[in-house]
Amino acid sequence: MTTTAQTITIGNVLRADIRGFVVASRIPEPEVPTFGTFVSAPVQQGRTEVIGLVYNISLQDDPFLRNLAVTVTPGDPRSEEIIKDQRENRVIPVEIAVVSVGYRLNETSAYVYGFPPQPPMVLNSITVCDEDAIRSITASPDFLRTLLDNRDVPTDELIPAALLRAAQLRPEARRDFLLSAGRYLARYLGRDPIRLERILARIDQE
């Protein structure tokens, strides 16, 4: 996997549809993206970039690990080399699930909020968005729209995580950014005050 100053390629698309995609990765633990990370993948032969948010990370097991899980003890010197071998030499496959929030038209650099015209093709590389890209995507709270309509992923946790990540990149305008997003959520969730309160309370905790 390649790393640049701002972007990291984390893996390749394993399966995908319009609403999201799953990435298979073998990157070491420190580079595994966290919940709410913005990522992008090329679609339409590179004419468009689908933008998504990481909403699940699962470690795959295998018969080897299942056996070891009951026989080795972390901290026991007799298990030390085995645990290190498993963690460092046998890189366990990680599956990273991403939900689509919009896409970027590469010709005009404009962002469109909603589902992309095509899912990314299998084995396309997925990249973590750089800070400029995150600022541009989140310039309008409309990036939240597909999330608010999506009941298949834990959006009540994902929306606060994404908003806080975007707010962090705006130290001067953090409060205004969150207020604007809060107003958008209030309008959208006017008929669901309990859900609204849950999301806002989660933002307020940070």
Place this chain on the structure above:
Amino acid sequence: MLHIERIREEIITLGHRAAQDRQTRRQALVLAQVWLDEAVEAGQLRAHLAPLLAAADRAATGAGALRWHGGIPCSPGKINRQRPTEDIPLTDLVLIGVDGSQIYPDRHALILYYLLQVGALIFRYDGNTPTVHAREWLRYDEADLYDDQGYLIGGETLGMERMVKEIEVLADLVEQERRSTANPVFALSDGPLLWPYVERGNRAGTHFTAYLGALGKVQKAGGIPVGYVDRPGGRPLLELLWAGRLAPEELVARIEENPLKMLSDDELMLEVLAPGAWTPWYTRATATNRRHAGDGQEIWFCYANLGTQHSPAIARIEVPAWAAGQDVAMTALQAALSHQGEALDGYPYVLARAHEEALVTTQDKTMLEQAIQRELFSAGILAQPSNKARQKLLLGRK
């Protein structure tokens, strides 16, 4: 398609036969335990076997027909003695596990080739991450692919080359380790150390010579080669027990009437060998082992239980005679193998990982063949698998 209804009677008979066999085996096992406990001391047994070994010697030189594959006790004392694992600190030793895998040559494939891959794990018992190692050989020359009669080489020839490569890789890794440690280095391979192939044709002889040379290299590099045979077949110990029951005058005449023939040594060991324990050492007076001995690499073996009370795991441990006599090193090896077995239900961790590193998966094979196909295409050759291979692929998808 299999018409199971047509072989229903045979399936029923098979079930009845299995139940009868079980009862017979149970009785034989009880008898074997009694014979093991009553067996005389190793020195007396060796003296008792002398006429039998002399007859086997004559047969080896073509002057007789007797083939005896029984074990000959090498350690002093009673043969039912067990050596428990000593509680020693596992700090000053290196264990290298090696295993191999292959892609067989297939005359229906798009091009004739075969591949060998050897994987290894170096486990240093120093608190650091073990090191993985893999090496591969792609063969496509006609001289490698066909035997002296012009037939495509088979699994046995490939198995011989693989076994040679495994020990050669071990020799290289031992030499490499020896540069940075003065501790014992055990070179563990998954399978017997005693060459298991019958010498047939030039190629077999060449491989055997290369194998003995590689064992010598491990020794010269300061390593101890160890063969690990999981769930071993064979009955050298049961043959010895039977020979021990025969009077000297009937030894040669009745040696093939062993009433314990339906059993194997590991079945007896499952009953008697305590967790962590090793049996005394034995050797075999076979033609192959004589050839080993000629190169200073006679193979001795013992049985070990790397499992627990509830889940025993019997293995045959094979080492050269020069190593079996090193008590301190063997005590360390026993402790290390017990530790290795703890993590994976009695199977050494280093061998499981070496297997994983060596394994050529179906996916690997597909990728290799795609790469070969691309190269052929760029050389202007459009290679295709045979019609039979294509049909099999289609039927296999059902």
